[in-house]
């Protein structure tokens with residue numbers, strides 16, 4: 001995060017779901033904060049950004065990103081990950097704790113916060129581990145990490161298998177008023193699997209990861225959330241049954257929220273080939289009925305946020321035999337394009353609902369004073385359009401890694417400019 005700046009964004013269609021505003025207006029950011037939103041604004045000596053024909057939204061928040069620093073800097077650093085975020089239209093990102101060492105102490109949290117302050121073009125909010133080393137046994141130093149700046153806890157990638165440990169984590173998280181984000185996967189049910197278990201895994205001769213491995217953990221955590229009163233957030237929800245359970249729990253007043261990733265609504269397991277590990281991720285790509293349920297959940301309001309699960313891996317790791325390749329793909333720079341092409345252009349959701357899923361939605365989950373464009377709010381703004389035609393070329397990515405299945409994909413509409421605290425962090429060339 002650099003020093004705050006001032007900018008006047010003129011002539012765009014401002015969409016701010018938090019204040020239910022949708023109309024032509026200017027946005028004036030002064031010294032890093034939104035000063036005014038309205039027609040015909042003037043400000044002398046302030047940089048002007050022409051946004052005619054574009055949509056001007058609160059800064060997009062990606063609540064699920066892997067930055068790989070400290071410890072795995074050949075895959076991504078805080079600096080490169082933040083640059084990819086800015087290039088993807090995101091002004092704030094939350095980074096998962098599975099670094100080396102694991103972010104399970106205030107020392108690591110403080111390192112990330114400090115490093116981000118020095119080198120990151122966007123706001124970086126660390127998520128702390130639930131257990132020491134994310135080993136699922138002893139609780140991590142959650143209280144002191146919270147003082148050092150974590151916004152949530154999660155053992156993403158290595159979910160807590162012990163329900164008693166998860167219960168205690170939820171009790172602590174409730175006392176601190178932070179959400180527990182769970183990567184819901186029963187590791188015994190999914191063990192050894194490479195892709196979704198079904199006809200496609202049989203056809204390809206790959207070992208399957210059953211939907212039940214996600215569903216049983218969502219069910220367990222919903223029961224624990226009800227028991228403890230904690231806020232439980234389902235990371236990268238991928239199955240129709242999990243979606244139905246979250247919708248049911250919400251209707252009963254359980255404190256639960258969920259996110260979905262663009263790849264889980266844009267792709268199915270039929271896209272998989274054993275030769276391309278860029279389709280290998282956890283949770284795996286599911287069947288079309290799951291994709292339909294995800295889109296319905298987005299439409300109906302069951303889904304709170306779209307998050308990328310940006311998971312950079314260097315080329316040499318993704319170029320092994322399929323079974324040996326790590327799980328995960330990059331996602332920051334294709335999220336807006338995919339959401340427009342898969343959800344907005346086909347008419348599943350309005351562009352206003354899309355903005356909500358990237359702004360007020362995640363801000364509410366994380367209790368962040370962000371995700372709105374009203375006087376006094378942080379001067380973070382995402383400008384995008386609905387019509388520009390562009391092609392994603394992974395070789396041009398700002399990320400250090402290249403593991404995306406969307407290289408070469410053509411998009412209609414995409415990010416135009418990313419403004420963080422009143423300064424342009426990225427702008428389309």
Ligand SMILES: [Zn+2]
Nearest residue numbers: 156157183235
């Ligand atoms: Zn995960």
